[in-house]
Amino acid sequence: MTALATMEPTTTRKIVLPAPPCTVDDLLKLPDDGTRYELFNGSLLVSPSPASPHQRAIYRLQCILDHAAPSELEPLSTVNLRVTDKDYYIPDLVVVPADTAQLMFSPEEITLAVEVVSPSTKMIDKVLKATAYSAAGIPIYWRIELDEGPTLYVYELNGDSYDPPTAYKAGAVANLTVPFPVSFDPAELDRPRR
Known part of the structure; x- marks a missing residue:
């Protein structure tokens, strides 16, 4: 006689x-399922967790910024940025005051916001985030295009909008002075691990 195992049907959790x-309060009620939820004027932006090249670039840049930052500033990855009740973003990397420990940051606390472009976020990072971050008054925005070598695009706030970005291509050192002096070749952002 053979015993038969009873298989319980697996249930999947449905997210409403x-x-x-x-x-923002609506978003805080959603389960932490690894999906990135952001808001633009009350419209939900949904994107998957970033792939390894994206994560590698964030980590490499965070190390570069951490080494160069003055003691009163600190680079952090994937923080919550609440601009208004209907505008909420999760930048890939930010520079904030080093003495902060909180769940939500306001635009006034962000010295630099960085987005590493993924194929699914190209237009969001190039157009929507640049517009949103400048409207929020974030003084500096960096966009990193990995498929361009990589290339670093630096936007600086001029009044209530960013000037056209300055591009720094892989193979040439970007010597930047804001938010603090830092120099690096964008090629370092996707180099193999040592």
Whole structure:
């Protein structure tokens, strides 16, 4: 006689997204499932966790910035940036005051916001984030295009909008003075591990 195992049906957890327009409070009620939820004027932006080249670039840049930053500033990855009740972003990397420990940051605390572009976020990072970050008054925005060598695009706030970006291509050292002096070749962001 053979014993038969009873198989319980597996259940999948269904996530119910809030009806638009969404608020930051709506997002905080969603489960932490590894999906990145952001808000632009109450519209939900959903993207998967970044792939390894994206994560590698964030880590490499965070190390470069951490080494160069003055003691009163600190680079952090994937923080919560609450601009308004209907505008909420998760920049790949930011520079903030070193003495902060909180769940949500406001634009006034962000000295630099960085986005590493993924194929699925190219237009969001190039257009939407540049517009949103400048409107929020974030003084400096860096966009990193990995498929361009990589290339670093530096935006600086001039009034209420960013000037056209300055591009720094792989193979040439970017000597930057804001938010603090730092020099690096964008090629370092996707170099193999040593």
